[in-house]
Amino acid sequence: MISHPALQEIQDRLSIVDLIGGYLSLKKAGRNFKGLCPFHPEKTPSFVVYPDKQFFICYGCGVGGDLITFVMKHEHLEFPEAVELLARKAGVEAPRFGGRSASSEASGGLYRVHEWAARLYHELLIQSPEAKEARAYLEKRGLDPATWETFQLGYAPDRWDHLSRGAEKEGFNPGLLEQAGLSIRKEGGGSYDRFRNRVIFPIWDARGRVIAFSGRLIEDDPKSPKYMNSPETELYVKGKVLYGLHLAAPQIREQDFCIVVEGNMDWVTPTSRGFRNVVASMGTALTEAQVKLIRRLTRNVVIVYDGDSAGQAATLRGLDLFLQAEMRVRVAVLPAGTDPDSLIRKQGVEAFAGVLKECKELFDYKLGGLTRQWNPKELEGRIGICQEMLPTIKRVPNAIQRGEYIRRLAEILGIPEGLLWKELERVKLQTADWKPSAMLKMPALPRLAPLSPEEVLAGLLLEDPSRIGQVEGRIELEDCRDPEVRRVIERLLEGLREGNLPDNPREFWKQPPPGSGEGAWEGRMARWLAEADSIEDKERAMDELVARIHASRHQESVEGLRVSLRQAEELGNEPESNRLIAEINRLVKVQAARQA
Numbered sequence: 001m002i003s004h005p006a007l008q009e010i011q012d013r014l015s016i017v018d019l020i021g022g023y024l025s026l027k028k029a030g031r032n033f034k035g036l037c038p039f040h041p042e043k044t045p046s047f048v049v050y051p052d053k054q055f056f057i058c059y060g061c062g063v064g065g066d067l068i069t070f071v072m073k074h075e076h077l078e079f080p081e082a083v084e085l086l087a088r089k090a091g092v093e094a095p096r097f098g099g100r101s102a103s104s105e106a107s108g109g110l111y112r113v114h115e116w117a118a119r120l121y122h123e124l125l126i127q128s129p130e131a132k133e134a135r136a137y138l139e140k141r142g143l144d145p146a147t148w149e150t151f152q153l154g155y156a157p158d159r160w161d162h163l164s165r166g167a168e169k170e171g172f173n174p175g176l177l178e179q180a181g182l183s184i185r186k187e188g189g190g191s192y193d194r195f196r197n198r199v200i201f202p203i204w205d206a207r208g209r210v211i212a213f214s215g216r217l218i219e220d221d222p223k224s225p226k227y228m229n230s231p232e233t234e235l236y237v238k239g240k241v242l243y244g245l246h247l248a249a250p251q252i253r254e255q256d257f258c259i260v261v262e263g264n265m266d267w268v269t270p271t272s273r274g275f276r277n278v279v280a281s282m283g284t285a286l287t288e289a290q291v292k293l294i295r296r297l298t299r300n301v302v303i304v305y306d307g308d309s310a311g312q313a314a315t316l317r318g319l320d321l322f323l324q325a326e327m328r329v330r331v332a333v334l335p336a337g338t339d340p341d342s343l344i345r346k347q348g349v350e351a352f353a354g355v356l357k358e359c360k361e362l363f364d365y366k367l368g369g370l371t372r373q374w375n376p377k378e379l380e381g382r383i384g385i386c387q388e389m390l391p392t393i394k395r396v397p398n399a400i401q402r403g404e405y406i407r408r409l410a411e412i413l414g415i416p417e418g419l420l421w422k423e424l425e426r427v428k429l430q431t432a433d434w435k436p437s438a439m440l441k442m443p444a445l446p447r448l449a450p451l452s453p454e455e456v457l458a459g460l461l462l463e464d465p466s467r468i469g470q471v472e473g474r475i476e477l478e479d480c481r482d483p484e485v486r487r488v489i490e491r492l493l494e495g496l497r498e499g500n501l502p503d504n505p506r507e508f509w510k511q512p513p514p515g516s517g518e519g520a521w522e523g524r525m526a527r528w529l530a531e532a533d534s535i536e537d538k539e540r541a542m543d544e545l546v547a548r549i550h551a552s553r554h555q556e557s558v559e560g561l562r563v564s565l566r567q568a569e570e571l572g573n574e575p576e577s578n579r580l581i582a583e584i585n586r587l588v589k590v591q592a593a594r595q596a
């Protein structure tokens with residue numbers, strides 16, 4: 001299963017530098033690339049990507065592996081899921097693997113039931129006579145049937161059990177709809193559909209799978225909320241989703257900036273009119289997880305707020321997250337009483353483009369708001385403004401930029417710069433510095449121990465398995481103390497005998513020798529390969545390593561014999577002592593001859 005041809009193709013088509021470069025920033029260092037490790041906290045880069053051999057290793061925490069490993073660890077995915085994601089990126093059909101884990105089997109059911117429900121809602125919208133008003137509503141909002149198709153819009157009929165009955169007919173486990181939040185259990189048993197008589201917007205994850213729904217009332221009703229979303233489930237966690245991300249991602253990358261709006265209609269309308277780099281936060285305060293999702297694609301963000309939510313302190317503080325993540329954030333404010341949807345419908349796309357053009361840097365935007373709220377001419381006002389602005393400035397990672405902001409703040413408030421710098425020093429940031437959350441849980445690790453000659457030899461053999469020919473007959477499996485090294489050599493010798501040597505190390509990544517600790521194997525293998533990569537004269541190194549392995553085994557045998565000799569002497573066993581002395585002398589001579 002591991003040497004599946006599709007896996008080879010995925011690895012051939014994708015560049016590990018591009019892939020990892022999408023998650024963290026990498027700088028060229030010789031033939032390789034370096035960056036800050038996403039798996040442990042660090043200030044100087046010890047994470048290295050080797051493009052020729054398509055693997056990575058962190059010299060700080062020892063994590064290493066190929067691109068599948070990276071995606072598994074970074075996205076917290078199981079092997080088949082990681083392969084599926086990479087296959088999609090590479091444009092290769094994903095291979096099917098048996099034996100999925102129990103949890104991915106369960107979430108597999110949830111994905112399937114969402115996909116099925118999205119199709120059912122969509123078909124109802126297109127075909128059902130009941131959906132007449134829903135269709136009229138969408139047309140009125142300027143969304144034509146082509147957009148319904150693109151965005152998989154749907155309709156939930158005004159009935160209590162349409163979805164439940166359909167699911168039963170389809171053979172879905174009855175608990176699954178409830179687990180998906182699509183139906184609600186009744187007190188006396190049975191259940192009813194959550195979404196009724198609403199236009200349905202599917203909510204997708206970053207990979208384009210439907211994980212929840214948002215339903216909009218067709219006619220406003222004071223007794224019912226205008227928008228209703230699925231509850232949080234195993235798949236859908238609010239604050240971790242950016243609406244429309246999977247459709248917008250290519251354009252965000254391409255244009256190198258991302259527009260963030262609030263609600264789903266704020267997304268649908270601009271997206272359907274040609275703004276393809278838009279995502280919706282589905283709430284006003286952005287979360288760290290959402291910031292991370294955007295940061296993988298671009299460092300430039302324009303937040304679009306309607307006049308009402310803009311300027312709220314909580315909203316503004318959320319934007320500091322972007323600064324901490326070393327991103328450039330600008331704010332565009334819509335005219336009072338409008339949102340992106342209504343603005344575009346009433347005044348056209350040019351009006352929306354105009355608002356975007358008028359966007360301000362977060363610093364200016366925030367300061368503008370604060371000077372309206374506080375009077376900078378009064379002491380109290382100056383203190384109030386400083387209290388809000390200094391934490392923002394403190395989060396700006398670039399020192400030159402920080403200096404510029406302090407200079408301007410000093411000018412506007414009429415406070416000496418030196419005083420502001422002193423105040424800035426005293427500011428204690430409430431939240432932890434921005435880090436991938438996985439890092440926070442990881443304890444600091446001791447430096448990696450130096451590699452033994454056996455390990456370096458294994459690295460050279462893995463790097464180019466045909467090198468096994470050079471050591472065949474010169475080294476015995478028993479010469480290797482490390483069981484994992486032994487397994488590698490054993491497998492290569494077997495391959496040599498049977499004429500099916502692999503021509504690269506790929507298949508070894510996911511096939512740890514029996515008994516290896518989970519995860520530890522790939523880190524070791526990556527270190528061995530990295531060491532091998534750094535050796536210039538590999539042929540000579542192989543000879544030297546074989547010699548060093550022999551020498552240390554020899555040393556061990558001689559030491560063993562000396563222990564026996566001491567025992568024999570203590571017991572006064574003269575014949576045995578003499579035999580041992582002769583044996584030791586012979587071994588020493590053999591070794592001297594070898595080294596000559």
Ligand SMILES: [Zn+2]
Pocket residue numbers: 037038039040047058059060061062063
């Ligand atoms: Zn690390």
